Amino acid sequence: MRRAATIVMLVLGAALTACTTDDPPKTGTARTTPASTEPTSASPAPTGPAATASGGPAAMLPGRHQPLWPFADAAQVRTWQRSYRTAGTAAWHLDAERTALRFTRDHLGFTEIDRVTSRDVKGRDAHIGVGYRTEGSRTGTAAVLHLIRTGEGGDAPWEVVGSDDTTLQVLSPAYASRVTSPMTVGGRITGVDESVRVTVLGVGSTEPVGEYCCVTAGGEDSPWSAKVAFEPGGGVLTVVVSTGGHLKEVERFALTGVRP
Numbered sequence: 001m002r003r004a005a006t007i008v009m010l011v012l013g014a015a016l017t018a019c020t021t022d023d024p025p026k027t028g029t030a031r032t033t034p035a036s037t038e039p040t041s042a043s044p045a046p047t048g049p050a051a052t053a054s055g056g057p058a059a060m061l062p063g064r065h066q067p068l069w070p071f072a073d074a075a076q077v078r079t080w081q082r083s084y085r086t087a088g089t090a091a092w093h094l095d096a097e098r099t100a101l102r103f104t105r106d107h108l109g110f111t112e113i114d115r116v117t118s119r120d121v122k123g124r125d126a127h128i129g130v131g132y133r134t135e136g137s138r139t140g141t142a143a144v145l146h147l148i149r150t151g152e153g154g155d156a157p158w159e160v161v162g163s164d165d166t167t168l169q170v171l172s173p174a175y176a177s178r179v180t181s182p183m184t185v186g187g188r189i190t191g192v193d194e195s196v197r198v199t200v201l202g203v204g205s206t207e208p209v210g211e212y213c214c215v216t217a218g219g220e221d222s223p224w225s226a227k228v229a230f231e232p233g234g235g236v237l238t239v240v241v242s243t244g245g246h247l248k249e250v251e252r253f254a255l256t257g258v259r260p
Contacts, residue, residue, distance in 0.1 A: 061150055067150070068236060068255070071157070077150055093157035099147060103145065116130060117141040126148075142252055161257065167189065168252045169187040180232070181229050183258075188221050195244075197212070198213075200240075209231040238256075240254075
């Protein structure tokens with residue numbers, strides 16, 4: 001009887017060991033992110049209602065960053081990467097400076113802004129100053145654009161996500177906020193005889209979906225505001241404010257990203 005009991009205990013112990021070995025881990029290294037999403041390697045996967053398994057805008061970038069240009073979502077990033085890998089198409093996406101200038105000239109239409117005035121690139125994060133020639137070899141900076149590399153791999157392209165505001169600021173609407181038409185756009189400005197224009201653009205179009213011209217402003221850190229009607233559509237909207245007219249048509253601009 002004692003020998004039989006010992007055999008039974010050995011058999012039960014082996015069975016329990018086998019079950020424990022075959023069970024998948026419940027915590028720690030268990031994968032919780034759907035395979036079809038594409039978070040950046042340095043950031044956790046996005047969460048919340050906007051993060052979708054189809055790789056929508058929220059899946060492109062870490063944190064609250066809004067994809068303003070040139071890619072509207074992760075699917076567009078992957079499409080370009082396939083084209084680049086097979087045919088070398090549009091290699092400028094891999095250069096933060098060229099992306100910043102193309103955004104300024106091609107998307108915003110500020111053609112007199114034609115040079116890079118400053119460069120600060122750290123890993124997947126870049127701040128690129130864009131501007132114009134003033135007198136001789138001097139230059140003026142119109143804006144400092146914030147870009148982030150989005151997607152996976154060594155050919156992850158650059159995406160414009162905002163601007164670093166200084167003497168021309170956009171304080172309302174708040175970055176990444178939800179907006180309805182008409183929306184109040186406002187901020188602060190330092191300057192003399194300024195005329196602030198507000199333009200609202202979608203990701204894939206150079207034609208404004210809303211525009212207001214112009215707000216007369218000036219002084220030292222003075223407030224300005226305007227109410228702008230726009231055509232609501234899908235995706236992120238870029239709200240651009242600009243002023244100029246002294247040396248160039250556009251001498252300063254700032255922008256923010258919002259969702260209709």
